[in-house]
Amino acid sequence: MAAVTGDEVTEGLAPRPSRRARRGIRQFPVWRWVILIVVGAYFIIPLIAALRFTGFSSFPQVVHQEGFSAAFELSVKLAAITTVLTIALMLPTTVYVHLRLPRLRRLMEGITILPIVIPPVVLIVGVLQVAPGFLKSTPYLLALIYVVLAMPFAYRAFDAGLRALDLQTLVEASQSLGAGWRSTLWRVMLPNLRTAMLSATVLTVALVLGEFTMASLDLYQTFPVWIVAFDQTSGPISVAASLLALFVTWIFLLAITMIGGRSSRGAEVSLFSVSRRVTR
């Protein structure tokens, strides 16, 4: 069989960007800088003000305050349980809708937006009316409610991840090679949805760590509730705790994005965008 050198030569070379395109890549229009600075200032100035108010010396004192450990531990537990339940519920659901019921995607989008539309106060009051006693007496009822709150974000993260894949073809290819559903899920679907899962995780954790209304109405002292309560005792330490929670979430988010960026192949799914990497 003849060597097809032309194939390799033709296919191996990507066109070099033009000189104008290369200059364009380096130049960033001025108006974009203006918007970036204005929006950045809107977010950063309050943080700087808070930092100036609290001072760096307040940060080490936060962890030694009464109630901090218990509140932080509760929030972390709730975040972990919520994340596991959300992924266990939303991932198979989204995959099933994509594979078998694509016509229901619009309906799913409508349903999953409801938790954002309905005020949290209404949600928690309604839940407390109907929840069984054994659940109401534990803080883990909050985890179930947080799953509902996290649903819009998790669904969209998984939906974006699945749109970047041709899931139907991948599943059929896997089956044609002799893989059952378990192998297909474990070896094909989950590895390619890793970034989407990380996105859903980050959004869920950030939501739980910052949720105040439902926890306070349910009379449990999660970390945000503790921060507000401690504000009555010491303003600077309360603000330091808020900033600490914010920075920890940011670092977590950055770490997730970096891990997701390194491990993604072919499809780039970040928290804020979906793109399919163009093959050569």
Add this chain to the structure above:
Amino acid sequence: MKAARGRRNSNYNFGGQAGNTSGATVRLQNLSRAFGTTRALDGLKLELAPGELVALLGPSGCGKTTVLRIVAGFETADSGAVEVDGQDVSGMPAAKRDMGMVFQSYSLFPNMSALDNVSFGLRMRRLGSAERQRRSADLLDMVGLAAQGKQYPHQLSGGQQQRVALARALAIEPRVLLLDEPLSALDAKVRLQLREQIRSLQQRLGTTTLFVTHDQEEALSMADRVGVMHDGRLEQIATPDELYDRPATPFVAEFVGIMNRIPASLLALLGASALAADVVRHPESPAGGVDVLVRPEGLRIAASSTGNGIVVSRTFLGQRTRVSVRLSGDVVVQVDQQSTKAAGLTPGDPVDVSIAGAPVMLADR
């Protein structure tokens, strides 16, 4: 693509013998499938001999992909059966049918390298790691991508991805190979190269293959037999030559190659009075009239100031030139002429068109 030099000790039966028939017999019995009110398949019967490459050709929506998906196990027929080597596999899940498939859209697993993609099916069959690696390397070498084993799909071109997909499908030594328009997403040059490679590999391995395409050039150049489908039915299945020279229906005649449709009423104008008389006398000639189907090479053209047509355009095809001529009644025919003779014809020239030999067939008007 490098030739497989046999330097590796491979299990693959590619001893270089053409016509190696180690493949399975496939029989499709009266397959029917409807999607709502649309009948995608209507009692289709088809048999593939061991080692044969059969192409299913037809326009979009004719049901050819539905056939392939039923054979693969991704769709279920409303009625009928799929048999492989005498065994009814209709109720068998796709994962157990032992069929390799190459898809139209690039179907490589993005999270795996080319080598891992190829070895995926072997891993599902619980082959040892060393054996998997060896076989996968063999297959990649066979498709000329031995050096790309560690690359991921996004690092490969379209043609390379389809070659890896082909290697992956063949790695499991399938009883049947299914190809669902694998070349349609590729550019013309790569398509031509890959076409030859697929055919060569298939013949070398002797794998029974069902190939779906809407590109007739692909079907006619690659297949042992071509089945032309239309509205869920198999209009004709025959060798490429037979399909071209002796189409069974007007649809096949007009779908395969270029065909002129000339009203019988114009036959006398083309100097075929005897033929015209035959058509009128034909017992099956309907009252509404009959058209005569003639290939471009079945017509003759000559410059003439008192001719029966006017040249509309000329298309140079190499040794031959295709000349479009408008006849009476706004009927336009395509005539193939040797380029040396057609060189003098320009649009607007009067010409004389005549029928040489017998037409391919008659068709209702």
